[in-house]
Structures are given as structure tokens and as C-alpha cells.
Amino acid sequence: MNQASVLLGAMRYEFRMQIRRRAVWVVLAFLGGMVFLLWYGIASDYLYGFYTNKGEAGAHVYVPPSLRTAVLYWALLMAMFLPVGVGLVLADRLARDRQSRVDEIFATVPGALGARLFGKYLGGALATLMPVAVLYAAGLGYMLTQRAEPGELPLALAAFAALVLPGSLFVAGWSIALPALLKVPLYQILFVGYWFWAGLLTDRAGVPTVAGTVLNASGRWASNGLFQFMPLAIRPGTGVAFALGNIALIVVLGLLTIVAAWRYLLWQRARQ
Amino acid sequence: MRLRASLRALHYERRILGVLALALPLLIVAGFDGFAGLLGLGRTAHSVLGNVLTAGLETGLPLAAGLSVSAMMAQDSALELQLSLPTAYRTTVQRRFALILLAAALVGAAATVGLTLALPWSLAKPLGAGQLLWLAPTLWFCGAGAVLGLLLRSRAASGAVLGGIWVAELAAHGYFAATGWARPWFLFATLYAPEADFWLANRVELIAIALALLAGAWLYLRNPEWRFHGEDA
Numbered sequence: 001m002n003q004a005s006v007l008l009g010a011m012r013y014e015f016r017m018q019i020r021r022r023a024v025w026v027v028l029a030f031l032g033g034m035v036f037l038l039w040y041g042i043a044s045d046y047l048y049g050f051y052t053n054k055g056e057a058g059a060h061v062y063v064p065p066s067l068r069t070a071v072l073y074w075a076l077l078m079a080m081f082l083p084v085g086v087g088l089v090l091a092d093r094l095a096r097d098r099q100s101r102v103d104e105i106f107a108t109v110p111g112a113l114g115a116r117l118f119g120k121y122l123g124g125a126l127a128t129l130m131p132v133a134v135l136y137a138a139g140l141g142y143m144l145t146q147r148a149e150p151g152e153l154p155l156a157l158a159a160f161a162a163l164v165l166p167g168s169l170f171v172a173g174w175s176i177a178l179p180a181l182l183k184v185p186l187y188q189i190l191f192v193g194y195w196f197w198a199g200l201l202t203d204r205a206g207v208p209t210v211a212g213t214v215l216n217a218s219g220r221w222a223s224n225g226l227f228q229f230m231p232l233a234i235r236p237g238t239g240v241a242f243a244l245g246n247i248a249l250i251v252v253l254g255l256l257t258i259v260a261a262w263r264y265l266l267w268q269r270a271r272q
Numbered sequence: 273m274r275l276r277a278s279l280r281a282l283h284y285e286r287r288i289l290g291v292l293a294l295a296l297p298l299l300i301v302a303g304f305d306g307f308a309g310l311l312g313l314g315r316t317a318h319s320v321l322g323n324v325l326t327a328g329l330e331t332g333l334p335l336a337a338g339l340s341v342s343a344m345m346a347q348d349s350a351l352e353l354q355l356s357l358p359t360a361y362r363t364t365v366q367r368r369f370a371l372i373l374l375a376a377a378l379v380g381a382a383a384t385v386g387l388t389l390a391l392p393w394s395l396a397k398p399l400g401a402g403q404l405l406w407l408a409p410t411l412w413f414c415g416a417g418a419v420l421g422l423l424l425r426s427r428a429a430s431g432a433v434l435g436g437i438w439v440a441e442l443a444a445h446g447y448f449a450a451t452g453w454a455r456p457w458f459l460f461a462t463l464y465a466p467e468a469d470f471w472l473a474n475r476v477e478l479i480a481i482a483l484a485l486l487a488g489a490w491l492y493l494r495n496p497e498w499r500f501h502g503e504d505a
Contacts, residue, residue, distance in 0.1 A: 021426070026429065027424070027429045027432045027433055027436075031433075031436040034437075038440070038444060080443070081440060081443075084435050084436050084439050085432045085436055088431050089429055090428070092426070184427060184428070185427070186292060188339055188428075188431040189300060189332075189335055189339055189435075192335065192435035196438075196439050196443070200442070205323070206317065206323075207320060207324060
């Protein structure tokens, strides 16, 4: 059987299974609501302009409205928190095959394991990104009702592609692959801890972390490097090349974990 | 005779739950403590080591227990059989819940006592109050895990909500400590605001919310057939 058709078939079915799960929509809507509240507290004033005396040094200064700033805050906060949900709702996809015993049936039919696994990754990740995209568009729609500047739409699309997508693809790869090795609850807690430790922890905590390295997948390198957006930047003044390198690295790392899981499952099958 | 039967039932439930559900809190706390030990070898400041050890008990242990409870509530491969047995399904779930909570509590209590005696500088609270350090968030996560597992019927989805709350509270801890309405929901007050005047009230409020959530789960289980509707695998 043609590997491409196996891959496409697996992708189509995984997409349909995942997108029809009510829990995926409910969970991501809940997390999106939390992110919206956070955004509302931090950045909604940028839609209207405001006076500030940050640092309480001197007179109040007027900050003019900036849809661009509000949109970039929205994209960055989505990129920092939504991948937790994306990763965790994908964590049971491989374990489910074992639990419902379909893996044994798959072993008897033609069609390589690698193509099926890669199809599972593409279909599952795409389906889980649908609610994320809908939530992102809903937030953007709210901003446009408050400040009708459709000229910022290309920026919003670029921010989604550069900030939200890479981190989500990175965690999708890990969450499809690692439950081949670990039990789902153990993977879940390790993944959540890793995301906080390697993405959101600051150096002020005094704990050694990879959050300040190119491995940080929370969009904080890209927001600074590609959009010159300063808030929550890891190292202000990040270059475009470094930000692009960070995006490429985390997407490739996500794919590499799928390859590693594929080799591991082949090895495991050979031992049986 | 009844006691022996109860113990035997607990023994079987322990085997059904599996090693991981009961050992997860121990694994996670040991992981945090091991990490602190490694940092200690590098002459890290006591304040940082204390924070890592406190984080193990106040953030790691509760999430581990909550994930185990939500996984147990969300899935039961012998559910149809359970409903045909003389023992009510609710009783079986109570036994499993008690085992997970007991395993977490043993780890929490032993670690608090051990750390207070061996490294008196490590935890921000004395021994008595120190027990609330892990107990309040653990009960909260177990209560939330129970309700989410029953309502979402998916261990991945309920784990995602618990994980999302965990990360959001850690990342936005300043907001939770500074905002009046958010304080009763601030799960990690010992890590980020140990000297705050609302600390004890926060612990009591967390436990009260947890008890309300557990009462909700208990009432839900009075209608075990509700568990059948659309188990999300």
C-alpha cells in the first residue's frame, strides 16, 4: 500500500476523531477564556489609550491607542498558555490505540507504522489547532469591534503563524510521541512542569532553567525578534535570524520526537 | 469480620488503581527534592533551595494527586459490571479516592516533618501550619480533579484543565496575591506570599472550596448511570 495514502488516511481519521471530541473544545475554550481575562487585565487599555505614571516618577503620560500592541499581547499570551491545553488533550491519542486494542489490528494490516504515526501527528495537531484558531479569531474580532483598523489583520495572521503555531506543533509532537514510553498521567505532570520551567520561569527565581535559551517554545523570542515587541522579552534586542532559528528548531524538535517514537515502537515490536 | 472484608476490598482496589496512581505523588516530590539536592551541591542560596522544596509540596504533590483522581474518575473499563454488583459504585469510587488521597497525604506529611526536622530553614511555616502547605492545595486539586473527571469523562481533557489552572496560577501569582477576589483561589500562597496576612484564611477557603467540589462529585455519583453518557475516549 502506498505510504502517502496511509499517511493521508490516518491524518483524515485522526482529524475527524479529535475535532469531534466535545472535551477538546470545552477545555480549550476554558483556557482561552483564562487567557482573555489575563489579556483584558494587561492589554485592553491599548485599544482606547490611557494615562500612566508607571514607576510613579513624575507626571502622568498619555499612551495613545495601539491595536498593534493589543494584538501582539493577545498572540503572545495565547502562545504562552494555550500549548498547555493543546499538549494535554493530545496526550492520550497513542495510549488510546493500546487501550482499545486497535494497535493489534493495525499490526496485521499493510501500511507502515511510521506513516500512521506521522498521520496521527498531523491530523491530531491540525484538529486541536482549530479551536485555538477560532479562539484567536474571536479575540481579534472583539478588538476590531472596539477599534476598527482592519489594516492590522496581516500582522495578526503573522503573529499567529510565528508565535502560536510553532509552540503548538512542538508540544503536539511531544504529546503524541512520549506516551509511547510513559503512562499518560506521568507524562501529563512532567509536560506541565516542563512547560512552566522551560518557557515561563524567569531568571529571578534563581533556579537553573532552559527558559533563557533557544529552546524556549513560548513565543517570547519570536515576539521580540520578529515584531520588536518588548514586553515579556527574554533578551531585548533579539535579531530576526535568532527568532527564525528558534521557530525552526522547536518545529523540528517536535517532528524528531515523532521519528524517535516511531523507531522505539518498531524496536518494541521486533522484541515481541 | 467486616473490617477484614473492608481491608480486602481496599487491597483489590489498590491493585486495580495500579502502582503509578499511588506512587505519582511520591515520584514528583522525590523529583523536586532530588533537584534541590543537586542545586545544594552547587552552593545555591538557602532561599532558592527552600523555594524548590516548598514548590515540590505545594505545587507538585497536589497536581500529581489531582491528575490521579481525575484519571480514576474519568475511566473505568468495567463500569457496566460495577453497576450490576451489590456494592454501590459510589462506595468503590470512595475507596479508590481514599487510597489516592492517603498515598498523597503520607508523602506530604512525611516530607513536611522530615524537612522541618532536617532542614529547619527550608519551609516557610512551622510544623503545624506547615501541614496546611500541602493539604489545602492537594484537597483542592483532588476535588477539582474529581468533578472534572466526572463531567468531561476524559483523563486528557480533565488533566488539561488542571494543568492550565496550575500553570496560570504560577505565572500570574502576583495578580492572585494582590487581588482580593482572587485570594481564596490562590493555590500557591506559601510559595509566593508566605508572610501575607491572608495566608491562613486562604488555606481555610481552599479547603472549603475543595469540600464543596467533593460534595458535588458525591452527589453526582448518586446517579451512577450518568457516567454512561458519552464516555469520551
